[in-house]
Every structure is written in structure tokens, then in C-alpha cells.
Amino acid sequence: MATPERIPVGIANAIDYERLAPQTLEAGRLAYIAGGSGDDVTVRANRAAFGHWAIVPRLLRDVRAGHSRLVLGGMALPHPFLLAPVAHGLLAHPQAEIATARAAAATGTCLMASTLTSNTLEEIADSAGPSRLFQLYLQENRTHTLDLLRRAEAAGYRAIVLTLDAHLQLPSRSALATGFAMPLECVPANLASYTPSPATPLAEGESRIFQGAMRHAPTWDELRWLLQATGLPLWVKGVAHPDDARALKDAGVAGLIVSNHGGRGLDGSPASLAMLPGVRAAVGPGYPVLMDGGVRSGADAFKALALGADAVLIGRLQLYALAAAGALGVAHMIQLLTEELHATMAQAGCAQLADITPDHLIPTLPC
Numbered sequence: 432m433a434t435p436e437r438i439p440v441g442i443a444n445a446i447d448y449e450r451l452a453p454q455t456l457e458a459g460r461l462a463y464i465a466g467g468s469g470d471d472v473t474v475r476a477n478r479a480a481f482g483h484w485a486i487v488p489r490l491l492r493d494v495r496a497g498h499s500r501l502v503l504g505g506m507a508l509p510h511p512f513l514l515a516p517v518a519h520g521l522l523a524h525p526q527a528e529i530a531t532a533r534a535a536a537a538t539g540t541c542l543m544a545s546t547l548t549s550n551t552l553e554e555i556a557d558s559a560g561p562s563r564l565f566q567l568y569l570q571e572n573r574t575h576t577l578d579l580l581r582r583a584e585a586a587g588y589r590a591i592v593l594t595l596d597a598h599l600q601l602p603s604r605s606a607l608a609t610g611f612a613m614p615l616e617c618v619p620a621n622l623a624s625y626t627p628s629p630a631t632p633l634a635e636g637e638s639r640i641f642q643g644a645m646r647h648a649p650t651w652d653e654l655r656w657l658l659q660a661t662g663l664p665l666w667v668k669g670v671a672h673p674d675d676a677r678a679l680k681d682a683g684v685a686g687l688i689v690s691n692h693g694g695r696g697l698d699g700s701p702a703s704l705a706m707l708p709g710v711r712a713a714v715g716p717g718y719p720v721l722m723d724g725g726v727r728s729g730a731d732a733f734k735a736l737a738l739g740a741d742a743v744l745i746g747r748l749q750l751y752a753l754a755a756a757g758a759l760g761v762a763h764m765i766q767l768l769t770e771e772l773h774a775t776m777a778q779a780g781c782a783q784l785a786d787i788t789p790d791h792l793i794p795t796l797p798c
């Protein structure tokens with residue numbers, strides 16, 4: 432599909448990139464990206480959760496010195512939008528993550544590069560700005576995990592983000608219905624030189640899940656090993672339960688991302704936004720907590736910040752903008768989100784991110 436490097440007509444808000452996606456992505460690819468797992472219950476919950484809150488306007492406050500700057504994990508950022516790790520950028524654009532990285536560099540946005548990108552982590556680092564993190568999936572073979580860590584360290588990534596909520600991913604029925612199959616060219620470039628371990632056959636009576644798919648799933652032992660295996664700060668993505676959050680903080684994890692993988696993990700799990708206040712309460716103020724899942728506007732980000740997040744990650748919108756207009760589209764989408772957040776902050780009387788507190792929200796009444 433043609434991918435002109437021009438902002439398409441009719442994009443006034445960041446969410447318009449999602450509305451445009453049926454025109455810029457082939458139906459099967461769109462269903463794969465838009466879908467979650469199973470019946471997409473959690474995908475819908477993520478979006479619906481933002482509708483449960485309204486933002487209360489405030490009057491007469493002077494916001495003329497307003498800004499949305501923050502410091503996160505030692506990185507000075509102009510706004511609290513991060514580009515979430517997403518696999519297989521080639522599905523959306525021929526330049527894949529290199530285009531996303533250029534957009535990140537141009538806008539000062541922090542990029543999280545996935546383990547499963549179409550470009551290598553070194554290629555992405557060459558195009559990205561200094562604010563870049565590497566998202567790690569633990570590999571079956573520890574030698575491969577260690578190699579990924581050493582490569583990320585050498586390529587100047589500032590932290591490792593370990594994703595823990597997607598070892599088991601069941602396909603979305605809506606994506607399956609389109610007959611989508613991953614194109615042959617969509618191979619994870621970072622893993623190309625690693626020989627996969629031979630599959631271990633199941634013994635009689637063993638479960639395809641417990642003794643099969645979960646055989647190499649990470650455990651607390653793996654987390655402890657990983658913490659001492661890298662000198663970089665280790666973040667964890669995929670946190671929902673406050674007890675997990677507390678235990679991860681106590682174990683030495685540098686920051687958390689409240690996430691359900693955009694509804695691509697456990698279908699039926701709660702909206703990320705619903706779990707955020709509990710996680711913030713568990714780890715206390717001053718400890719880095721990010722969230723993602725369903726963020727489509729500056730007002731959504733405002734609500735997440737009010738409920739305890741320091742910043743939010745943008746997943747699908749990033750791919751829709753990439754498909755629509757490459758690096759330019761992603762940079763434009765980030766600019767729109769930032770302006771939307773500034774407008775919401777101004778109307779709510781918040782001149783800086785620290786002013787955004789739970790007091791600015793009230794629950795919406797059922798109709």
C-alpha cells in the first residue's frame with residue numbers, strides 16, 4: 432500500500448489516525464494491530480475506562496508559564512508521551528522502526544524499542560534521540576538474553592524494560608476471522624542470528640499450557656538473575672496487581688508500566704486505567720509509574736496522570752500514524768497529543784504536570 436510522506440487530509444486530532452487506518456492498512460494487518468486476544472474484552476475495557484472519568488474545569492488560574500516537561504529515569508522530556516514497544520513495524524511501513532525512531536528524535540520523545548522489531552536495535556539507536564529504552568523479552572536461552580543486554584548497553588539504551596504480561600498470547604478472534612498470517616518478511620531482526628532451542632515434546636498427560644507454552648515463562652528467580660545481569664536500570668511492563676507492584680519495587684526494579692499489553696494478554700483482565708490508582712498507592716509517590724492501554728488523546732493522558740501515572744505509552748496510534756505518513760505521521764501524532772494535553776491542562780488550570788491531581792477528576796454518572 433502506498434505510504435506518501437505527507438500528513439493526510441482530515442487529521443485534526445491524534446485519534447484521527449485511528450479513524451483513517453482502514454484506508455492506510457490492509458484489512459488483515461489492521462485487524463492484527465487493532466485486535467487484542469480472544470474476544471477483545473480488555474481492548475474495549477481499556478478505552479471504556481477513560482469514559483468513566485470527567486475532567487473538572489478550573490477558573491482564573493494563570494497558566495502563561497505552562498509546560499509539560501518532566502524528568503523520567505534521568506531523561507529530560509518535553510512531554511509525557513512515550514512510544515510503546517511494538518513488534519513488526521514492517522507491517523505498517525517499509526521503513527518500520529527507523530521511521531518511528533526519526534520521529535522520536537525530531538520530537539524529543541522517548542522511544543521503547545521492542546525485542547521483536549523489524550529493524551535491529553542498533554539501527555534504531557542510530558536514528559533515535561538520546562531518550563531510548565530497550566524492551567526485553569527473556570529468551571529461552573540465557574546466552575541470547577545476555578547478548579541482547581550487551582547489545583542494548585553498547586547501543587546506548589538508557590534502561591531495559593522487561594515485559595512480563597505476554598508470555599502466553601492467544602490470538603484475537605477478530606484478527607483470525609480475516610485470515611491474517613504474519614508476512615514472511617516480518618521477522619524479528621534482533622533475533623536473526625540466534626538458533627532457536629529445539630522444542631521439547633510433551634510427555635503423556637502433560638498440559639500444552641503449563642508444561643508446554645509456560646515451560647520457559649519468566650519467574651521471580653529469572654527476575655533476580657536479570658537484575659544482576661545488567662548495569663542498566665530495569666523497568667517492568669505489564670503490571671496490574673498492587674502486590675506485584677510492591678514486590679517488584681522491593682526487588683530493585685527501577686520503574687513500572689501498568690499495562691495489559693493493549694488487551695493482547697489475558698482477555699478479560701481489567702483496564703489499565705482501573706488498576707493504576709492501586710499500583711500508585713502500593714509504591715507510593717516519587718517512584719516511576721507509567722501506564723498504557725487505550726490512550727488516544729491528550730485528555731486521556733490527563734486522566735492517567737491524575738490517577739497516578741508519570742507518563743503514558745502510545746501503542747496502536749503509533750502504528751496507525753506510521754502507516755499513514757511514516758516518520759512525519761508519528762511526529763505529527765505526538766505533536767497533536769501534546770497540544771491536546773496542553774489544552775486540557777490549560778482548561779483545568781494546570782500549568783505543569785505536577786498540578787494534575789485526582790481532584791481534577793470526578794466519576795461520570797451512569798446515563
Ligand SMILES: Cc1cc2nc3c(=O)[nH]c(=O)nc-3n(C[C@H](O)[C@H](O)[C@H](O)COP(=O)(O)O)c2cc1C
Nearest residue numbers: 515516517518545594692693723724725745746747
Ligand atoms: C501490534 C502490536 C505489537 C506489540 N508488540 C509489543 C512488543 O513487542 N513488546 C511489548 O512489550 N508490547 C507490545 N505491544 C503492546 C504495547 O507496547 C502497548 O502495551 C499497547 O499497545 C498499549 O495499548 P494501546 O495500543 O491501546 O496504546 C504491542 C501492541 C501492538 C498493538
